[in-house]
Amino acid sequence: MWTNSMQCRCSSESLKKEASPLSAKERGVGQPAVSKQISALEDELGTELIHRTSRSITLTEAGRDFYESTLRILDDLESATSRIGRGQTAPKGLIRVTVPPTFARLHMVSKLSAFFAAYPDMAVEMAASESPTTIIEDGFDLAIHSGELPDSTLVARRFAQTMIILVATPQYLTRYGAPESPEDLNRFRSVVFVERGSVQPWDFGSGKDAKRVIPTGVFRTSDIEQMRMGVLEHLGIAQAPAWLFAAELREGTVIRLLTPFERTVPILAVRPASRRMSTKVRIFIEHLEKTFALCSQFNPRPS
Numbered sequence: 471m472w473t474n475s476m477q478c479r480c481s482s483e484s485l486k487k488e489a490s491p492l493s494a495k496e497r498g499v500g501q502p503a504v505s506k507q508i509s510a511l512e513d514e515l516g517t518e519l520i521h522r523t524s525r526s527i528t529l530t531e532a533g534r535d536f537y538e539s540t541l542r543i544l545d546d547l548e549s550a551t552s553r554i555g556r557g558q559t560a561p562k563g564l565i566r567v568t569v570p571p572t573f574a575r576l577h578m579v580s581k582l583s584a585f586f587a588a589y590p591d592m593a594v595e596m597a598a599s600e601s602p603t604t605i606i607e608d609g610f611d612l613a614i615h616s617g618e619l620p621d622s623t624l625v626a627r628r629f630a631q632t633m634i635i636l637v638a639t640p641q642y643l644t645r646y647g648a649p650e651s652p653e654d655l656n657r658f659r660s661v662v663f664v665e666r667g668s669v670q671p672w673d674f675g676s677g678k679d680a681k682r683v684i685p686t687g688v689f690r691t692s693d694i695e696q697m698r699m700g701v702l703e704h705l706g707i708a709q710a711p712a713w714l715f716a717a718e719l720r721e722g723t724v725i726r727l728l729t730p731f732e733r734t735v736p737i738l739a740v741r742p743a744s745r746r747m748s749t750k751v752r753i754f755i756e757h758l759e760k761t762f763a764l765c766s767q768f769n770p771r772p773s
Contacts, residue, residue, distance in 0.1 A: 562591035563750050568613040571598035572695045581761045602740040613740040626738035630762035636727040638707040652681045660685035661700035661708040664692045672709040674731035716767040
């Protein structure tokens with residue numbers, strides 16, 4: 471069994487190195503040696519695992535299946551090692567995580583006290599980033615991302631969910647009234663979120679019933695915290711994840727609008743597809759799952 475698990479580890483690592491020449495270089499392994507190992511593995515399995523062209527090297531469907539299967543086996547082995555023998559010692563080490571700054575301030579930092587109480591030998595470093603791709607560029611273990619996964623080189627595990635809602639303050643609604651449909655929003659002033667110079671549209675519903683609105687307003691911003699403050703200062707209506715206004719929704723200082731058109735998006739723990747999930751990362755994700763499950767705003771329902 472041990473021999474088979476070691477072969478599994480070597481096969482998985484070779485696939486990763488072949489598909490990522492940079493990884494092979496970083497580990498001090500020559501590309502020819504890795505290619506030879508992969509060719510031998512392909513001969514043994516009787517199928518092509520790597521698709522090679524003059525410009526790129528990618529995993530075939532069979533290669534990805536084999537790689538993911540070996541990762542699961544290695545994960546089980548590491549879990550068993552953590553429970554048995556000398557692996558019974560508590561996990562230790564540093565986890566480096568990128569988190570959108572407003573989400574970190576409102577919801578992530580408050581979850582750390584319980585984590586450190588359970589795992590006193592662990593440490594967490596958080597960096598502010600809106601883009602999950604920085605985990606590859608900057609060598610982070612994990613990224614927190616709200617919404618669908620934008621990059622196929624990443625894999626994700628959902629640990630919570632939120633609803634995309636439309637909000638305004640009671641003061642704004644008293645002065646301007648409330649929209650009755652998405653099409654009605656063109657009559658109302660909005661707090662507009664801008665990304666790379668482009669106004670971000672508002673999407674409502676899904677499938678054939680999906681609707682899209684281009685918001686207009688006197689206040690535009692590329693910063694989600696400024697958008698939040700713009701709503702609280704009665705500057706207009708905004709579309710945002712429910713977690714951004716969790717406290718204000720409880721207190722009634724903002725009101726949800728057009729609730730039948732709300733949609734749910736996942737909150738994801740994202741990591742590179744080329745990197746096996748370590749025990750410390752898995753423990754951290756499991757902690758997020760447990761603690762966010764206790765927060766009603768991360769399992770919201772339309773009112």
